Amino acid sequence: MLRLFNAFSFFGDVVGRADRHAVVRHLPRLRGDLGLDAVVINAENAAGGFGITQSTADELFEAGADVLTLGNHSFDQAQGIRVIENEPRLLRPCNYPQGQVPGRGAGLFNVKGYNLLVINVHGRVFMDALDDPFVAVERELNAAPLGDVADAVLVDMHAEATSEKNAMGYFCDGRASLVVGTHQHVPTADARILPDGTAYQTDAGMCGDYNSIIGMQTEEPLRRFTTRMRGGRFEPATGDGTLCGVFVQTNARGLADRIEPIRVGGQLAKQVPVV
Structure with a gap:
């Protein structure tokens, strides 16, 4: 272990302009209050609800994000491809075909003198059939093992099926600091520490x-559900x-811990207080 990495936070999918502004408004205070x-932050919906652009990425970095992750909307914005290619702090899922897709799926980031490994991975159940997410995550965990190369390891499992996210949690248990799900946009009530010490929340x-x-x-969503039009x-x-x-x-x-x-x-903060 290089140094003690004490506290960090992960925030789920940022959806559009109003919600980027919420990050800008609240995140600087949270970093100080929680000693992060x-x-x-998962930013795959940051640009108009679909994908990422340079300006939306810059806005989140300036607000206090150290790393941004993506998901199934990674390449929805044409200009986002260039950002994914050139911005090392921006990750798309690691199980896109190796050597055929721009960008990186994992990165070891030096933050305040600590080495933080962040892995972004895409599920396959009810999603686009990318490469095996478990094989891809195994590759990244072996490249920078927790306690040897990395002080902390965060896995963002961007997936539809709760069972697949749950499986990834146990697959990484004892080898990651946190496995957390994204994509469903609804926070789950199952935050816990798994038996071998990995923190986990399904979404x-x-x-x-x-x-x-x-x-x-x-x-528009109601129209499509009720009329299929x-x-x-x-x-x-x-x-x-x-x-x-x-x-x-x-x-x-x-x-x-x-x-x-x-x-x-x-709305949700009226019911659940900040940590």
């Missing part, structure tokens, strides 16, 4: 306006955003 050594939830249908204005594109909801994520404290082995949900601002 690092912050990782972190979104950083978004919860007066919506998973971050989108309700009219498309009337336009999905548009991000623009109300007050809630920041949803998890707070993790680690021990000298880089494993978790504590995991707590974070919910700040907007």
